[in-house]
Amino acid sequence: MTENSDRTEQAGDGGQTRSGFVTFVGRPNVGKSTLTNALVGEKIAITSEKPQTTRRAIRGILNRPDGQLVIVDTPGIHRPRTLLGERLNDLVEQVLGDVDVIGFCVPATEKVGPGDRRIAASLDGYGRAKKIAIVTKTDAADKDQIMERLMEVDSLREDWAAVIPLSALGDGVMGSDQLDVLADEILRLLPRGPRLYDDGIVTDESEEDRIAEIIREASLEGVRDELPHSIAVVVDDIAPREDSDLTDVYASIVVERDSQKAIIIGHKGSRLSKVGAVARADIEKLLGTRVFLKLHVKVAKEWQRDPKQLGRLGF
Known part of the structure; x- marks a missing residue:
C-alpha cells in the first residue's frame, strides 16, 4: 500500500482531485467482492456462495472525474482454524491499517449478530480511517428488513460517516444509483491528492493471478463441505502459440487429499472437463484470444497448515 501511495507523479491535479484506498470488511459472504466488482464496473474479484472465497488483497480502481478510488478487496474476517x-x-489487519476509508458490510437479509458486533468494535484499532456502514444485498430484502438492518447497524458505532443501503446487483428496493451514492461518499472522505494509477487501469492484478482465480472460481461451483477451503490454483505456464491466435494455458488445481482429487476430476473426468470449459470462456474474455486450457489436479497434503506449502502457493 505504501509503495502505491508514494506514486505522486501520476496524472491529476492534487489540489482538485481526491484519491486513496478503501476496503470493505465484514463476515465472510456478505457481498464484499460483488460490491467491489460493481463499483469498478468489471469483474476483478471472483465471487461464490462459499465463505472465505477471497484469499488475497485484490485492488480494483474506480476512476471518477473528481478523483480515484482504489478498492482493496480482502478476505472475510473469521475465526481461523488453520x-x-x-x-x-x-x-486483513494489515490492509485495515493502511486504508483511508473502511466500509463495514452487513447483509440486509440477516440480523446483526455477535460476529458483526465484534468486527464493528474492532474498528477502534484503526483510528486514521473514516468509517461508513453499508447494508448490502437489499435486492433480496423487503423494506421492513432494510429499515431494521439500518437501525441495527447505526447503533453499532457512533462515528459512522454515513450509513448506506444498496444492492450491488442494482435490483430490488435500492437501485444501482445507490452505488453512485456510495462512491460519492467514499470520495468525499478521501484525502486530496493526485491519482495513484493512470486512467484506464482497473486493477494491478497480473494476468497470471487473474487466470488462477478464474479457474478457482469455476472449481468452487457445486463443491460441498470443506472442499472449497482445500482448493488452490497455480498457473504453470501461459504462452501464445506460434502462428496462431491461440494461447496455451497450463494450470494445476491443488487439493489436500486423494479423495478431494477424485471429486474435482469427477466420473471419467466429467467434472474437470466442465471446470475447464467454464474457466476457458472467462480466460478468453480476459486475454482477448482463443485459449487452450490444460488442467492438472494434484495433492499437497494439509497445505493449509504447512508453512512451506503455503509459501509455494503464494500465501
Whole structure:
C-alpha cells in the first residue's frame, strides 16, 4: 500500500482531485467482492456462495472525474482454524491499517449478530480511517428488513460517516444509483491528492493471478463441505502459440487429499472437463484470444497448515 501511495507523479491535479484506498470488511459472504466488482464496473474479484472465497488483497480502481478510488478487496474476517486462516486475518489487519476509508458490510437479509458486533468494535484499532456502514444485498430484502438492518447497524458505532443501503446487483428496493451514492461518499472522505494509477487501469492484478482465480472460481461451483477451503490454483505456464491466435494455458488445481482429487476430476473426468470449459470462456474474455486450457489436479497434503506449502502457493 505504501509503495502505491508514494506514486505522486501520476496524472491529476492534487489540489482538485481526491484519491486513496478503501476496503470493505465484514463476515465472510456478505457481498464484499460483488460490491467491489460493481463499483469498478468489471469483474476483478471472483465471487461464490462459499465463505472465505477471497484469499488475497485484490485492488480494483474506480476512476471518477473528481478523483480515484482504489478498492482493496480482502478476505472475510473469521475465526481461523488453520495457518492459512491466520494469515488471511493478518492480511486483513494489515490492509485495515493502511486504508483511508473502511466500509463495514452487513447483509440486509440477516440480523446483526455477535460476529458483526465484534468486527464493528474492532474498528477502534484503526483510528486514521473514516468509517461508513453499508447494508448490502437489499435486492433480496423487503423494506421492513432494510429499515431494521439500518437501525441495527447505526447503533453499532457512533462515528459512522454515513450509513448506506444498496444492492450491488442494482435490483430490488435500492437501485444501482445507490452505488453512485456510495462512491460519492467514499470520495468525499478521501484525502486530496493526485491519482495513484493512470486512467484506464482497473486493477494491478497480473494476468497470471487473474487466470488462477478464474479457474478457482469455476472449481468452487457445486463443491460441498470443506472442499472449497482445500482448493488452490497455480498457473504453470501461459504462452501464445506460434502462428496462431491461440494461447496455451497450463494450470494445476491443488487439493489436500486423494479423495478431494477424485471429486474435482469427477466420473471419467466429467467434472474437470466442465471446470475447464467454464474457466476457458472467462480466460478468453480476459486475454482477448482463443485459449487452450490444460488442467492438472494434484495433492499437497494439509497445505493449509504447512508453512512451506503455503509459501509455494503464494500465501
